Amino acid sequence: MGTFTRQVAAGDGTDIAYRVTGPADSVDDTASAGDVPTLLLIHGWAQTGDCWGDGLIGDLAARYRVIAMDLRGHGASGVPTVDRLTSEDFGGDVAAVLAAEVPPGGPVFLLGWSYGGLVIGDFLARAGEIVPAGLIFVGAITSIGRGQAGGRVGPQMRAALPDAYSEDPATAVAALQSFVGGLAPAGQGACAQRLLGTSLTVPPQIRAGLFAREAANDALLAQAGLPILLIHGTADGVVDISSAEHLAGLVPGALTRFWDGVGHAPFLDDPRRFVREVDDFLVGATVPGGVR
Secondary structure (H helix, E strand, O other), rough: EEEEEEEEEEOOEEEEEEEEOHHHHOOOOOOOOOOEEEEEOOOOOOOHHHHHHHHHHHHHHOOOOOEEOOOOOOOOOOOOOOOOOOOOHHHHHHHHHHHHOOOOOEEEEEEEEHHHHHHHHHHOOOOOOOOOOEEEEEOOOEEEEOOOHHHHOOOHHHHHOOOOOOHHHHHHHHHHHHHHHOOOOOOOOOHHHHHHHOOOOOOHHHHHHHOOOEEEOOOHHHOOOEEEEEEEEOOOOEEEEEHHHHHHOOOOOOEEEEOOOOOOHHHHOOOOHHHHHHHHHHHHHHHOOOOO
């Protein structure tokens, strides 16, 4: 197994950083990837591609080329100077990473956690790009803006805003600490501190900019005709479970895995179960007649 950290320039010149992990001969030479499926992991609001954990990525990378990207303004990616962020920005970032890493005709799956689900929609909205073999939404929103059923957030997210955007350290830290309480599983204090530290590395204007836009993706997802897996904790206080139920209603063939009593980050609560469910879906989607 090998791991490489790379970056690619998006359409507006912003550098997008990402890490590729997988079978050695499929990582250092993209052309040699052959039929090894690519799984692109897209993190959530105010986090980075490190949120998944090395163990989980390592387990998945035994069978897939796993790409964990940092959204613009997050982690090692560049911070854009524009006043607002758009669907074209995020969709273009994903397209740039895939264009750099996915061999012609190679199967690719997109997995979006939280805000990462919306970024999947941003990518699908672009015409003529790589067509994914399947989509995975984890505690995710798929639309954003007033009245969007696919973007309904929970009480922990609402309680953190707008203080989490503040440039005042005391105000921002208190809000983000409350927010992170909905991410790390109970009893994992070190994990909570790591996630809080990551949130604080994201500039306040980026934290605010991610919510200062609107996007309606219901029709796009309903008509995509792609295999879809939904994983959502029933105790998610950041993204309301009704967001996942709404998407399941739009796509009758979607597979739903609602984890009883689990919060916003199922992959942190039970990484082994998470890998198993993702692996089952990917195998089913790459086998003729599978999944759907």
